[in-house]
Amino acid sequence: MKPAPFAYDAPRETAQVVELLAKYGDDAKVLAGGQSLIPLLNFRLARPDRLIDVTRVPALSNIEPRDGSLVIAAATRQATLERSALTAQGWPLLIEALRYVAHSQIRALGTVGGSVAHADPAAELPAAFMTLDARFHLRCARGARTVPAAEFFVSYFTTALEPDELLEEIEVPPLPGGTGYAFVEFARRHGDFALGGAAALITLDARGMCRHISLTLLGAETPWRSPQTEQVLVGNPPDEQNLVEAAHAAVQGFEPSGDIHGSTEYRIGLAETMALRALRRALDRAHTGGRPT
Ligand SMILES: Cc1cc2nc3c(=O)[nH]c(=O)nc-3n(C[C@H](O)[C@H](O)[C@H](O)COP(=O)(O)OP(=O)(O)OC[C@H]3O[C@@H](n4cnc5c(N)ncnc54)[C@H](O)[C@@H]3O)c2cc1C
Structure with a gap:
């Protein structure tokens, strides 16, 4: 056609x-x-x-540090973010998520802002940005505004962007030192859209208790950030029993649509498994000071 x-x-x-x-x-x-x-x-x-x-506008293709945050201009290619040393150093969750986005040829053309504005429920970057508490800077002739990730994703393929608004930049705040991270997903073939996936961050305090937790599941109407997981783990030891309980809590209220690739029940079970894997891997990395294990 x-x-x-x-x-x-x-x-x-x-x-x-x-x-x-x-x-x-x-x-x-x-x-x-x-x-x-x-x-x-x-x-x-x-x-x-x-x-x-928008890909011919130099100001819209840029990655820079700003007051400790990572600022990604919207038309930055996904492959450029994937190869960014600044991102690898401070926000490695984004690199791990990007490796699941389609294939390298598509990431060479696809942009970070395009993925976010398109808001596919199975897309990796929206879930990663939700986990990282990113803020989206929008601009139109009427002015500029900033929308937090929790309010940006409205429904399937629908965001807070108005028809006359441009997504200009994505700002990702710094993470506390030693934060463990993980992005895991399951797809039928590598590069396909995921059937289920999870992004996690864990920060431990000096006693080894969970100080900060952030867990997001992909595959439902919007990226699903589970407050229940945070309630189960924050202030508590991240032992296996608590991680299992937290992963189970994560899927309470999570409502993915079923289709020919998997029923709703299958996707909820898969999401719980992905949540547990992400929490375990993020914890391993928190124990090694945020470095890959
Ligand atoms: C075979 C194939 C497999 C794929 N697999 C995956 C996958 O596994 N995971 C995944 O996440 N994605 C996947 N994708 C999608 C890919 O990541 C796209 O690059 C992305 O969804 C859209 O980015 P884009 O830059 O190409 O945007 P475009 O296609 O150019 O635009 C997408 C939408 O966003 C709007 N838009 C774009 N930029 C802005 C902006 N700055 N401000 C306002 N609106 C804007 C456009 O108007 C349009 O509505 C796949 C694509 C293909 C072709």
Whole structure:
């Protein structure tokens, strides 16, 4: 199939992107890596009159430290983030998550912001950003606003972005030293979208008790960050019994849709297994000061 005709803009400045979005709103779509949008156009599931290509704007392709946080401009390619030494040093959870995103050819074109704005329920980066308490900086002609990850993902393929808004940057706060991390998932073949997966962070205090826990499951309407897991573990020893209880608590209220690849019940069971694996691996790394084991 070929897409319906569309006009194409390739601005060089963020301000021009914002102006075009203000002018065309609902009739336009941001084009980033095209790895999700182009198939939708080719199948004519989307028929925008105009595409605004954001990959020619230098300011939108950048990774930098800012006041201790990691700031990723939205059109940064996934492969660039995967190879970033700064990210590997301070936010290795993102690198581990990226290795599960499709195949290297797709990551070479797909952008970080495109994955987040597309909000596929099985996507890895939204779950990783939720775990990391990331903040999303949005801009439009009416002004700029910042939305925390917990409010950004609204439903299947739906985010807080308005039609005239650009996702400009993603800001990831620093992690306490020695935080253990893990991203695990199960897919039928490597590179396929996951049937289930989990991202975890564990920080221990000086006595070896859990000081901070963050666990997110992917595969439901939005990335599912479980407050119950945090309640089970924070202030308590991360022994095997507590990890098993925390993984079980994580799937309370978790409602993935079933399909031909797996029923809802199967996906809940898989998510619990993934949660336990992620917690165990994050704990191992917390014991080695946050380094890979
Ligand atoms: C075969 C295949 C396998 C894949 N497997 C996986 C996988 O396992 N896991 C996974 O997570 N993804 C997977 N993907 C999707 C891939 O990661 C895409 O790159 C990603 O979903 C979209 O990023 P993009 O830059 O290509 O965005 P595009 O396709 O260009 O855009 C996607 C959507 O986001 C909007 N958008 C993009 N950037 C912005 C912005 N800055 N501001 C506002 N709106 C914006 C667009 O308007 C569009 O609606 C796969 C893709 C393919 C083709």
